[in-house]
Amino acid sequence: MAELEIKAKAKCKSICPHFVAPDVVASAEYYRDVLGFKILSYFLDPPVFAVVARDDVVIHFGKSDNRALPSPSVSRRSVGIDAYIWVNDLDALYAELQGRAAKIIEPPTMRVYKCYELVVEDNFGFRLCFSLDTSSLPSLDLVDPNRNLIPVLK
Numbered sequence: 533m534a535e536l537e538i539k540a541k542a543k544c545k546s547i548c549p550h551f552v553a554p555d556v557v558a559s560a561e562y563y564r565d566v567l568g569f570k571i572l573s574y575f576l577d578p579p580v581f582a583v584v585a586r587d588d589v590v591i592h593f594g595k596s597d598n599r600a601l602p603s604p605s606v607s608r609r610s611v612g613i614d615a616y617i618w619v620n621d622l623d624a625l626y627a628e629l630q631g632r633a634a635k636i637i638e639p640p641t642m643r644v645y646k647c648y649e650l651v652v653e654d655n656f657g658f659r660l661c662f663s664l665d666t667s668s669l670p671s672l673d674l675v676d677p678n679r680n681l682i683p684v685l686k
Contacts, residue, residue: 548590549615553602553656556582556593562655563591566632589617604657613651614658622648622664642666 553559556574560582563569569584569591580595596602605612619625626640629652637659638651646667653659 546588546590548592550592550594551602551614551656551658552594552596552600553658554596554599556580556595558655559593560584566629566634567652567654567660568628568632591615602656602658604659606657606659612659613661616661616663619662619664622650622662625662626650 551559556579560569560571560574563584563586564571567586569586569589572583572585572590575581582593584591584593605614622640626636629636629650635653636650637653638649640648640650642648646665648664648666650662651659652662
């Protein structure tokens, strides 16, 4: 079957994860205090929705019905990720998050698909993967005394 050519006039610009949690205030405050986001807004009183942002990344939190437990991807898939976030300096972010006592699930690691990734878990079990695309870097050595794969520019 031939693929139809679609000429869209509207352009998709970004995506915003929406995490359902029993306490949107606790979620927003965790992202502010531990992950370095800003709280942009709460909705209703008591809050049932919250919005946080860091640079160009925005995340929404919605209050679960009947205080239902969150359902992060890892509860359904052992290597599940709930949000994949591109960054420009993974090592600086790693140092910052360590200083803020973030729950680091996996320290910076070079992947076979040429992304340098860091995985953290939030206070309700949602996992964020921060990634730096290294495919355009001129040359990489994979070096580290702890056998972690770390890009080193030549």
